[in-house]
Each structure stands twice: as C-alpha cells, then as structure tokens.
Amino acid sequence: MDSALTAAGERRIGWAARAMPVLTAIGERFAADEPFDGLRIAACLHVTAETAVLMGALRAGGAEIALAASNPLSTQDDVAQALGAYGVRVHALAGVDRQTYYRHIHQALDIVPDLVLDDGCDLVNILHTERTELLETVSGGCEETTTGVIRLRQMAAERALRFPVVAVNDTRTKRMFDNRYGTGQSTLDGIMRATNTLLAGKVVVVAGFGFCGRGVAERARGLGARVVVTEIDPVKALDASLQGYDVRTMAAAAAVGDVFVTVTGNRDVIRGEHLAAMKDGAILANAGHFDVEIDVRALEELAREVRPGVRPNTDEYVLADGRRLLLLAEGRLVNLTAAEGHPAAVMDMSFSAQALAVAWLARERARLEPGVYDVPEEVDVEVARLKLAAAGIEVDHLTTQQEEYLRSWRLGS
Numbered sequence: 268m269d270s271a272l273t274a275a276g277e278r279r280i281g282w283a284a285r286a287m288p289v290l291t292a293i294g295e296r297f298a299a300d301e302p303f304d305g306l307r308i309a310a311c312l313h314v315t316a317e318t319a320v321l322m323g324a325l326r327a328g329g330a331e332i333a334l335a336a337s338n339p340l341s342t343q344d345d346v347a348q349a350l351g352a353y354g355v356r357v358h359a360l361a362g363v364d365r366q367t368y369y370r371h372i373h374q375a376l377d378i379v380p381d382l383v384l385d386d387g388c389d390l391v392n393i394l395h396t397e398r399t400e401l402l403e404t405v406s407g408g409c410e411e412t413t414t415g416v417i418r419l420r421q422m423a424a425e426r427a428l429r430f431p432v433v434a435v436n437d438t439r440t441k442r443m444f445d446n447r448y449g450t451g452q453s454t455l456d457g458i459m460r461a462t463n464t465l466l467a468g469k470v471v472v473v474a475g476f477g478f479c480g481r482g483v484a485e486r487a488r489g490l491g492a493r494v495v496v497t498e499i500d501p502v503k504a505l506d507a508s509l510q511g512y513d514v515r516t517m518a519a520a521a522a523v524g525d526v527f528v529t530v531t532g533n534r535d536v537i538r539g540e541h542l543a544a545m546k547d548g549a550i551l552a553n554a555g556h557f558d559v560e561i562d563v564r565a566l567e568e569l570a571r572e573v574r575p576g577v578r579p580n581t582d583e584y585v586l587a588d589g590r591r592l593l594l595l596a597e598g599r600l601v602n603l604t605a606a607e608g609h610p611a612a613v614m615d616m617s618f619s620a621q622a623l624a625v626a627w628l629a630r631e632r633a634r635l636e637p638g639v640y641d642v643p644e645e646v647d648v649e650v651a652r653l654k655l656a657a658a659g660i661e662v663d664h665l666t667t668q669q670e671e672y673l674r675s676w677r678l679g680s
Contacts, residue, residue, distance in 0.1 A: 308625075
C-alpha cells in the first residue's frame, strides 16, 4: 500500500467532510445506534471523497462494506486506497476497461450482501442476470440516479425485481439540490475544464429538460449562453418554452449549436445524422449516467482521423470535409470525468438521504414486498431540516389555528 497515496486520500476525504455537516452528524448518530450491526452492504457508486464520507457513516453504523466503482473514469485512486485503510473493501481503479469494470462489481458482490447501494442499476442488473444465487440473501437496496430508477421501474413492471429498492433519486431534496444545482454547476465545470471555452455568446444545446437538464440550462444561461432545449415530452418542452428557452428538435438544433449536452437517461440522443450537420468545432458532452446518449460509434465512422487527448479529457474527431467535432470524456459523465462531480455541499444532502433511507430499509425490509419505493417523506424533511440548521437558517412553524384550518374542510374564507 502506498502510504503517500493513502495520506492524499485522507486529506481529500477530510476536505469533503468539512462541507458535509449533515452526513457527519448522521454518522455520529449511527455510531451510537448501530442500525447496520451484522449487515453486509455491496455498493456500486462513484469512488470519490464524498462517497467516502457516506461509507464512513455506514461503517460507523456497523456495516461491513464492499465498494465497486459505477464509472471507471470518476474513480479517485487516492480515495480508494484511503477507504481500504478504513476497512472498506474497495474494488476500483481509475481508467479500467469495461471488462475490468464488471469484474469489480462481481468482486463487490462476493461479500454476499444483505443490502445493496447502486448508482445506475448495473449492480442490481448483474444480481438478476449473472449472480442470481445471491438473490436469496439480498433483502433490499437503494438507487441514486434517474437512469437507475428508470431501469428499476421497468424491472418492477415486468415483475422481474426480486427485492425492494428505495428510489433515493426521487426525493424532493435530491431533485432540487443534487440534480438541478449540482448537475448544473458540475457539468459546466467539466466542459470548461476540458475545453477552456467561453460560454458567453455560445449556443448551448441541452437535450432533456428534466431536473438535471433544467440545472444545466439555467447555469449556461447564467454564464451568458444562448440556450436551446430539445425534448420528447410535450409538457417539459412547454415548460422550457415558457421559461424563455428556444425549443427545437435535435435535427434543427444540430446545425446551430456550439456546445451539446445530453442529459436524458436514454440512448442515441445525438446520432449520426445530427453529427453530420454540426459546425466545425462543436463540443459534445454527456451528463447522463451511461455513455450511450451520444452515438460514439457513429462519430467514429464519420471521422477520417481521431486525435485523442488534444486537451485533457478531449478527443478531436476530424470529418471527411475537415470539420472537427470535440468529444469530451469519451462520452461518459463529463462532470465526474473532466471535473470533480458535485460539490461536497450538494452530496451532503444526497448522501444524507441515502444514509437515512438505508437505515429505514434495514428496519423495514422484512415487511416490504419486491418493488420500487419512494423515500419516506419524513426522511426528506429531516434532511432539509438538518441542512437548514447547519446553515444557521430558521423557518416558520404552523400555529395551532393554522394546523386546524388545514385539517378542516368546513372552514373557508
């Protein structure tokens, strides 16, 4: 073990923990209550300093943990080594190939988990397809991403899901703080680090106007970009239009965009016909969980030359007519590959909801049927309350008369 690397990881984790007072307090509570005593947890998450603070809270609660990376390009090797020194079994290394990525997930599952934590549903998918012998021991799980929840709900609809899973992604605090503000800021951070481009005056095309897409669009507009939104949902498209965004199809946006950001949770959002219409120097970035939103294979087929690493995390594809398209982070999550992901203050809320949801699941799992469950409302409210308290912010409380008014249907004007 490299002691210098471990020390660097410890410093990075310590820095993140300073901005995560809510999760730190929850970890202290877990240390007293030990809600995971005797339980084994397999996790497939981004191996970052913020994740390390979550792992520390769960370890304090008595859990035995094995952790694999949910994206090989986001792994912080110093954090991975420091976590190993803390007693977490870590199976992750930055930059590994796809085969090694899946091998690491299998190694995390070798712990024979009672509970699982997933970020994109790859671990749960492997459990249901390749490691079915472990399904008898797994009694519950949590999912952190929009992409993962989409896959899980489809599994539940087909009666394929074999245990209860809590959709941590769908809490009000997660959607507001993490998806909107975290993804919005960190995605543009990744694009600017990778390209050093000035966004003011540029046309930024945002594919998808969910909570993450709204955050990207808001931050891009705040930096002076002209924002075009593409959508398949008429209600979201109308929302974007009423907020003043230029709403177009991707076919119409392809010729005018300077920067393209996909954030949909679906595949082939930017296809060959779109790439063929783009202007010289167009930047392609993905903020969706999997590297399928931009059709990289079509881009490779269109290119007569590929110039990898023209800048860190930036590959240049030269088309037959000399136009150059810039692909960031190999089409993977740009905010976690070209930047550092969400700020720790954002992950404080997301991982606090995750930690409390896991504790709730540990208590209630025996009474839950297989399916996708929302995080209990009291957990969401508790996270927001703790975050406000940590920031020194006070809110009003209902008076007795107001509570009676809200409970009664007889009282009017």
